[in-house]
Amino acid sequence: MTMAQLTAQNVPVELETQSDCDPSTMTASPGAYRYYVLILLLAVYCFSYVDRQIIAVVSPQLKAELGLSDSALGAIKGLAFSLFYTTMAVPLAILSDRWHRVKLITIALSLWSLMTALSSIAQSFVHLFLIRCAVGIGEAGGNPPSHSLISDYFRKNERATALGIFQMGVPLGTTISFLGGGWLVATLGWRATFIAVGMPGLLLAALLALTLRERPRGASDDLPVSQVHGRWQDQVRLLLGMRSFVLVAIAGGLQAFCGYALMMWLLDFTIRSHGISLTDASLAMALVTGIGGGLGTLAGGITVDRLSRRDCGNYFLIPGLALIASAPLLLAGLWAQPTMGLYCLFAAFTLLFGCMGPFYGLVQMLAPANCRALAVAIFSLSLSILGAGLGPFLIGVLSDILQGVAGSNSGLKWALCVVPAAALAGGLLLAFNRRIVSGDLKPASHI
Incomplete structure (x- = not known):
């Protein structure tokens, strides 16, 4: 049911106002400023992944000092964050579709940064679990409004590329965590x-509040400044x-399961299986996730934006083939000798991360302009539940179970x-479902 149909059926609606924006600046073409917006939001996303991923870097010291099992570590790495991230994502996205997105991102960034710093005072599993829950609450308010804002600065045929650049925050933030965090720890x-x-x-939150401008919803789709909300x-x-939306959410959740499980446990795996020091293991993981993942994230969005002009089915086919090709590389990365395994993991991360730009670009194309933050939040629910929550936790539980069979150093390898x-x-x-995308995109383009 489209928004036009909702209006025709007398569904109650409300007008969105832009009273906190200056119309004289908001309706003008953003020009080069949109790239500043993209870079600034990329920095915010990068910070979110530094704060999210640092728990994996301190994991060996946490396990030793607090006496934690792999199951407990998995709960802190995954469940603690995703529990409230999942709970708060939708209501904050609904707020984002109706309120000032820049203010919401600024508040969210301030909250999760402060909670990350307060993780330093944790004295037990319970303390750290609760603080990481608060980090999840903060980060739930950052991603959906950022996607929505980017979609109002970049046109439809540029969004997979723009969102692919934005998704560079994942490999960049992970790299900073592994390199800088490894040295700091x-x-x-x-x-x-x-x-x-x-x-x-x-400090970044202050810069955001001072320099980032709100923009009318639908501005890059030539829609009116005032939008109708159902x-x-x-x-x-x-x-x-929309079947396309549901399927990309499921596939995105499976891709996130792979990404979160690997990013949260590969450091421990490398140290346990290959006897490598924390500093060397952090460097190896930074190369795999930072360079490999970064190349994939950037290339995926650009490639799909170009190829999908002829066939919208490529929004499914290209990331689908990338995920299929990554499977044997991941398996080889776990069982090969350290050097060869690193090469395989590098290639696998390039393919895995190459899916993110196409996924998020498709979500923004399918969603009406007035509920894009909500669309990202619903999509992110799958990523959070299957990926951030289940991925690290399931690997930790399986590792504890399999250690009794395969040994303390091999249980984690088998779990992965x-x-x-x-x-x-x-x-x-x-x-196998690539043909349904075109049918869903045509009606979406008229919303």
């Missing part, structure tokens, strides 16, 4: 590391009624073998 310990990575976010329940039904299976499943789901 080895030098200062895990408590000082949390403070060092959390506090700079407050009830959020009807918007949810609209989105979930579920990751290639998830990548293969997501790839096949997309490849």
Whole structure:
């Protein structure tokens, strides 16, 4: 059901106002300023992944000092963050579609940065679990409004590229966590590391509040400044009624399962299986996730934007083939010798991260202009539940179970073998359903 149909059926609507924006600046073409917006929001997303990923870097010291099992570590790495990230994502996205997005991003960034710094005072599993829950609440308010704002600065045929650049925050933030965090942990310990990575976010929040401008919703789609909002329940039904949206959410969740499981456990795996020091293991992971993931993230959005002009099915086919190809590389990366395994993981991360720009670009194309933040939030629910929540936690539980069978150093390796299976499943789901995308995109273009 489109928004026009909702209006025709006398569904209650409300007008969005832009009273906190200057119309004289907001209606003008953003020109080069839009690239400043993109870079600034990329920095925010990068900070979110530094704060999110640092828990994986301090993991060995946490396990030793607090006496944690792999299951407990998995709960802190995954469940603690995703529990409230999942709970708060939709209501904050609904707020974002109706309120000032820049203010919401600024508040969210300030909250999660402060909570990351406060992780330094944790004295037990419970303390750290609760603080990481608060980090999840903050980050739930950052991603959906950022996607919505970018979509109002970049036109439809540029969005997969723009959002691919924005998604560079994942490999960049992960790289900073592994490189800088690895050095900080080895030098200062895990408590000082949390403070060092959390506090700079407050400075970025100040820059955001002073220099980032709101923009009318639908501005890059030549829509009116004032938008009509239906009830959020009807918007949810609209989105979930599109098979393309549902399938990309499932495939995105499986891809996120792979990404989060690997990023949260590969450091521990490398140290345990290959006897490598924390500093060397952090460097190796930075190369794999930073350079490999970064290349994939940038190339994926550009490639799909170009190829999908002729065939919209490429929004499914290209990331589907990338996920399928990543499966054997991931398996080889776990079982090969360290050097060869690193090469395989590098290639696998390039393919895995190459899916993010196409996924988010498609979500923004399918969603009406007045509920794009909500669309990202619903899409992110799958990523959060299957990826951030289940991925690290399931690997930790399986590792504890399999250690009794395979030994303390091999249990984690065997547990990580579920990751290639998830990548293969997501790839096949997309490849076999590539033809339905065109049918969903045509009506979406008239909303």
